[in-house]
Amino acid sequence: MTIEGLIQNHSLSCPQKTALVSGNTEITYGDLWKEISGKASWFLSHAERGDRVILSASKSLEFVYTYFGAHLAGMICVPIDPETNQTRLSRIIDVSKPAFITGELRNHGQAEVLPFESIASDYPSAVLPLPKEEDVADLLFTTGTTGLPKGVTLTFKNQMAAAVNINTFIENTAEDIELLALPISHSFGLGRLRCVLAKGGTLVMLGSFASMKKFFGEMERCRVTGFGMVPASWSYILKMSGDKIGQFASRLRYIEIGSAFMSLENKQKLMQLLPNTRICMHYGLTEASRSAFISFHDDMEHLMSVGKPSPNTDIAIFSEDGRRVSPGEDGEICVKGDHVCSGYWGQPPRVFAGDFFGDYFRTGDWGHIDSDGFIYMVSRKKEIINVGGKKVSPIEVEEVLDTIDGIEESACIGIHDDVLGEKVKAFCVCSKDVDFEQVKKVMMKNLENYKVPECFEIVDSIPKTASGKIQRLLLKN
Secondary structure, three states: OOHHHHHHHHHHHOOOOEEEEEOOEEEEHHHHHHHHHHHHHHHHHHOOOOOEEEEEOOOOHHHHHHHHHHHHOOOEEEEEOOOOOHHHHHHHHHHHOOOEEEOOOOOOOOOOOEOHHHOOOOOOOOOOOOOOOOOEEEEEEOOOOOOOOOEEEEEHHHHHHHHHHHHHHHOOOOOOEEEEOOOOOOHHHHHHHHHHHHHOOEEEEOOOOOOHHHHHHHHHHOOOOEEEEOHHHHHHHHHHHOOHHHHHOOOOOEEEEOOOOOOHHHHHHHHHHOOOOEEEEEEEEOOEEEEEEEEOOOOHHHOOOOEEEOOOOEEEEEOOOOOEOOOOOOEEEEEEOOOOOOEEOOOOHHHHHOOEEOOEEEEEEEEEEOOOOOEEEEEEHHHOEEEOOEEEOHHHHHHHHOOOOOEEEEEEEEEEEOOOEEEEEEEEEEOOOOOHHHHHHHHHOOOOHHHOOOEEEEOOOOOEOOOOOEOHHHHHO
16 A cells, blocks of 8 residues: 555545645545546656656645656656755756656756646546555655765655554544644655545645744644644744643644754643643654654653654664664664665665665664663764764753853864864854853863863854754864
């Protein structure tokens, strides 16, 4: 079974059920399948099975129709951010060699782009076979902070396995109504789209979290029971609306959070405002979506962990030489499961094979599993700072820095030191003048001396991915 097969099933078993809401427009499962089938027929008349199509992933009904329509026609989708810059777009075009580029792209340069509406959904439909599990569904390009972005190959089996794992943990049902304000050009938001439609629920599409009036307005109007967000969105909601989310405590059944670090204080505040909501936070990456989960209320003694392996997933910790380590010992977090991607587009199999220890995909994240089975992430392996042979997690240092008055946000990296090899440098976004000598004294009370930054730099902002992850390696440039 594939996501597309499930949508077709819903169109037959509950054709009048609302699948999508966009503003004042409501689309039933019956109408959704008609639109998908029409787009698929158009693609079949203009392209070959296996061709790639780049889609500007705007949160629109036309994107949803085109995305699933291309899949139904046997094409491989390459969803990208509508704001993608020309350099990155050129790289994606060069690697994927698309038959079409469609949607609205602000920086398309000389590339020819078809509006979604040009792919006519009223094209004469035909009886179309559903995709096969082993066929490639999507190419998702990584952020590429350590080099050129890679085209992560996801099959229909990978996507279906991820949706089953996520829905099993979150426990959402066909009766749920979910608000989608996440970008859908990335694994998190696109995954929420697939998860809701696979379950037969209703998805309400909102541009972003920028307008609290629209956010809460849609929550009320559509009787929303769940939504997904990144930690930065929760900080914004809290800043702009205070405790207002608590007014929906009796209605919100679940929230999925992911993609970046979230402070203990922010987790506890959310738990306080929503005492009966299933608040789930995931750990994962483009290559292995949502590999671990934590439920805040259920796992409140382990809130600073990333939880335990998702359903149908195994996680183990390996040393750098590929040895499985003991509980409590730090090493590379490695993942096994049907949701793990199937390769890197345009790269030889040996490159992909190099990212595995046996059957376990190497995430590049460093951490350990405690005696209770909870996974604690220390840092990205390439971001670990080596001070005279002693390992320093930038996340640990940033947690302390961010509690100091006047420091709004921070990011730490290792820089060269003639004696120790590396020393810690902190980049700080400040809301007022800060005495960094005093900051050092405060930090020495909370951290080992070698973890305290030797130098500081004030910056206007910290570089992040679209999903909110700090891009520390960019600070080394």
